[in-house]
Amino acid sequence: MKRRTVLAGIAATLAPRALVAQTPGRAAPYRLGVLMGNLANDPVGQAYVASLLQGLRALGWQEGGNMRVEWRWTGGDAALFDRYAAELVAFGPDVLLAQASPSVVALRRKTNTIPVVFTMVTDPVGQGFVGNLAHPGGNVTGFSDFNALMAGKWLQMLTQVAPPVARVAVLYNPATAPYAGLMMDAIEDAAPSFAITARTAPCHDDAEIESVIAELAREHGGLLVLTDIFTIVHRDAILASAAQHRLPTVYFARSFTVAGGLMSYGVDYADLFLRSALYIDRILKGASPRDLPVQQPTKFELVINLRTAKAHGIDLSTTLLATADQVIE
The missing domain is CATH 3.40.50.2300 (Response regulator)
Structure with missing residues (x-):
C-alpha cells in the first residue's frame, strides 16, 4: 500500500x-x-x-x-x-x-x-x-x-551473495527483545531449506557487537540484525563494524541500508x-x-545498497537485485 x-x-x-x-x-x-x-x-x-x-x-x-x-x-x-x-x-x-x-x-x-x-x-x-x-x-x-515468512526471506537473501553464507548469527539484545524467541523459532524452522545454520548472538553494548561481527568474519559467516530498540539505537556501531569486516548482513529496516548497510527486508x-x-x-x-x-x-520493502556491496567486494545475484524495491547505486 x-x-x-x-x-x-x-x-x-x-x-x-x-x-x-x-x-x-x-x-x-x-x-x-x-x-x-x-x-x-x-x-x-x-x-x-x-x-x-x-x-x-x-x-x-x-x-x-x-x-x-x-x-x-x-x-x-x-x-x-x-x-x-x-x-x-x-x-x-x-x-x-x-x-x-x-x-x-x-x-x-x-x-x-x-x-x-x-x-x-x-x-x-x-x-x-x-x-x-x-x-x-x-x-x-x-x-x-513481524510475520514469520520474513525469516525465510532474510535467510534466502544471504544465500544470494557470492560465496553463499552457510552460518548466520542473529543479533539482538535479550533485555529489549523478549520476543526474540518467536523470531528465532521462525528462523530455525526456515534455515534447513537454505542449508544454513543459525545461532543467536545476544549483545548488550558496542563491544559485544564488535566481538560478534569479528568472529563471524573469521568464520566467513553472515549476520542477521533483528528488529529491536537496542539495534536501532546502536545502528551506527553495527554498520561500522559490518563495514570494517566486510560482513554480509541483512537488516530489518531500510534505514540501515540507506545509512550504508548491505541490504534489508522489512516493514x-x-x-x-x-x-x-x-x-x-x-x-x-x-x-x-x-x-x-x-x-x-x-507492506514490505527490500532495499539493496549496491555501492556498499561493491566497496566490500560482495557479489549479489541478479535475481536478488531484480526483486529489490530500491537499489542504491
Whole structure:
C-alpha cells in the first residue's frame, strides 16, 4: 500500500469533518502522549514523527491547535522508559502512543485504563499485551511488525551473495527483545531449506557487537540484525563494524541500508506510524481499544545498497537485485 493510498483512506474517514474535540461539553485540545524508543536527535525517529503528524493532520488534528502532544524520547535507556511512562500518564492523556515493546511494557505498568496504541511491536499476544489479534480485550491495541515468512526471506537473501553464507548469527539484545524467541523459532524452522545454520548472538553494548561481527568474519559467516530498540539505537556501531569486516548482513529496516548497510527486508515503519493516526483518531472519537483489532504488517520493502556491496567486494545475484524495491547505486 503506497503512502498516498493510506492518506486517501484517512481522508475518506473525514465525513463529516467535525472533530470530537469540537463537540459540546469537551474543551479542546485533546491530549496525546508519545513514548519513543529512538534518540530525540535520530533523523529516522524524526521521520516517524513526521509520518504520525502527517496522518493526524489528514484527520483534522493539529499539534498545538486542537491537539496537545507530549513527546518523550528514551534512546533505549531502560530507566527512562519507566520514568517517562509515569510522566506521560501524569500528563492526563486521552490516548498514548507507544513505539516498540519496552514502551508498551512501561506504560502498562502505569495504567490499565488510558488507551494505548502501539507500533513496531513483535508478538503482542506472546508478550501478553493483547488477548488475541482480532479482539485485544483491554486498553491496548496497535500495529505489529513481524510475520514469520520474513525469516525465510532474510535467510534466502544471504544465500544470494557470492560465496553463499552457510552460518548466520542473529543479533539482538535479550533485555529489549523478549520476543526474540518467536523470531528465532521462525528462523530455525526456515534455515534447513537454505542449508544454513543459525545461532543467536545476544549483545548488550558496542563491544559485544564488535566481538560478534569479528568472529563471524573469521568464520566467513553472515549476520542477521533483528528488529529491536537496542539495534536501532546502536545502528551506527553495527554498520561500522559490518563495514570494517566486510560482513554480509541483512537488516530489518531500510534505514540501515540507506545509512550504508548491505541490504534489508522489512516493514515500512514510517507507514506504521502514519496508519497509527487512524487508531488514535478512532479512539478520540469514542472507539475502545478492546474492539480495534491488532493490524498485521502488509507492506514490505527490500532495499539493496549496491555501492556498499561493491566497496566490500560482495557479489549479489541478479535475481536478488531484480526483486529489490530500491537499489542504491
